[in-house]
Amino acid sequence: MLPRGLALLPRSLSAMPAPLMGSSAHTRPCFAVEGAGGSELVYFTLSRSGEGPARDPCCPQPSCFLPAPGRCYSLCVPAAPCSVPAARLHRRLQQRMSGGQGPLGRCRVLGLLGYSADGAQTAPEKGFLIQDPQGSPETERALEELLRSQGEPPPALGVYEEGERGELWQSLWDLRRAGGRELLRRARVVAAEAPPLHPAVPGLRHVAVFHSLEAARRVLEQCTSLIPEAKAVLDLVHKCPKHSKKGDFPVIVIEGLDATGKTTVTQSLKASLNAVLLRSPPASISQWRKTFDDEPTLIRRAFYALGNYIVASEIAKASTESPVIVDRYWHSTAAYAIATEISGKMQNLPSAHHEVYHWPEDLLKPDLVLLLTVSPEERIRRLHGRGLEKTEEETELEANSLFRQKVEESYKRMDNPGCQDIDASPAREEVLKTVLHLIKKHCD
Structure with missing residues (x-):
């Protein structure tokens, strides 16, 4: 940005x-x-x-x-x-x-x-x-x-x-x-x-929030002579089914900013539900995150978008045998992209129900999306305690409260499926209890 x-x-x-x-x-x-x-x-x-x-x-x-x-x-x-x-x-x-x-x-x-x-x-x-x-x-x-x-x-x-x-x-x-x-x-x-x-709103779907595999793939195809890792990502995408379909078991996505407790919740759900835990971007391409994070936003967004389609193929296979928990998915990719591209104040965001918030038609859809939230002060305290290297966007989140608010508001405007808010400030046992209750309520 x-x-x-x-x-x-x-x-x-x-x-x-x-x-x-x-x-x-x-x-x-x-x-x-x-x-x-x-x-x-x-x-x-x-x-x-x-x-x-x-x-x-x-x-x-x-x-x-x-x-x-x-x-x-x-x-x-x-x-x-x-x-x-x-x-x-x-x-x-x-x-x-x-x-x-x-x-x-x-x-x-x-x-x-x-x-x-x-x-x-x-x-x-x-x-x-x-x-x-x-x-x-x-x-x-x-x-x-x-x-x-x-x-x-x-x-x-x-x-x-x-x-x-x-x-x-x-x-x-x-x-x-x-x-x-x-x-x-x-x-x-x-x-x-x-x-x-x-x-920037009219062009969001063309340069930031990709609503199809083909749109993201066209960007990375331009990068193969410039970024060797781009070809490796495209090779993995080529092996994925064109239309991944969910199995009979529920698929639950856990979203939220870094240090809101996603790792704790996803690990607990994996044990409680005897579920498979997946992450986006998937392990098969996560070693290239630093390479693409250093590229312009157009290339970075295409990389993360294609990562979602690779994860979708993993979800399709795993959900035929057990519940699936996903640590971040399409909503994260879209929320960060919107907040980055839309400069100025909160009022500049696309209004609720705008097409940019709609789930891509060719991407496997989860049964439930839970958005973990904590206060800005608590999130920064947790980040400092972790001592991990921050991405460019995480640095921006910490330094720019308006950017953080735009990311969170973009999450809340996501549609079909929307995000269910979860206050992740209480003790982990209480948060897990709330999450399990929502899963029981929304998923058979």
Whole structure:
């Protein structure tokens, strides 16, 4: 997840006059600035004709841009939906600009989403806006050098400057010329109204929450020449039945954030019910978690999604002989993905019953899903007591209470099947008693 947030102009828009993402000829490109710490998003658009007088209250300058002598720059990653090369380029640029060295070290790097105002069901384009409070020419040179080093064609560079009457303009530069650059467009920057939905919501099913095996597999197939482990994962998926069906015994999934007691509960249920205990991701691919956790979210989500389908084949076989307990399953994959992609406040999450919360039609469905919860203070105390290495998302959970709230709320909005809440704060015997009661109530 991007740590901070502001804006860029997508290259698909920059190189040609065509509107963003297939919008109508009269639809302006729109952008959402992702603020730090859950702050409100800032929205702006570009006016090709530059209409509107300077400082017009009806056409204000967005508050996210620095006043003089500061200066802002933007860059974008041109991308087709689910493009692995674009996702990896975006990650590389983020790491290089956040390294804290050279002229870029004094800048603030912000994340941006470029989207179509007509509500097209596509993923937003991602990029960055770089705020240089000193407005040094060295920053612009460092950015050009960085972009030219990323292969051909290099991403375009946006430069923001104040006009004679106080209005804000973006000049978009093509860097494909050897040692030079060409002006693609100059457009006025004006504030825009917030859309009805967070810009990332329409594309969630395409880049974060995979609702079919094929969608996740297409992503990892792009990785086989880049990540050797991707082929091994795909080979295991290929051996799984196309449609895994549950046996006669019940399948119970235990969900929850780390340190909410899942291990204790699942081990106790295994003994109490004489059940088989399975985990997602399964043991057959869990040794590659660190490899995929270090990749962009698109690749990471596809890995965990395919892990669910491998687990489904194990559930199908085991549930013909005994009850099955599963430590995390699809709900975990989806909840973390939604909370990561939807920046800003809780209100930005997709509303309850949105399609993104629906269970995939081609994935074996459990009989019961139990969500273990504890207070944030108790969860952190347990985490510290374990002393285990944290994933990037676990570090974010601990440091960012808003991110944790969005994960938990996403869990609670899951549908068909939904999650049954369990307070896991009491003694383990009491928690187990509550869990067994719900299993008896909901499963024959």
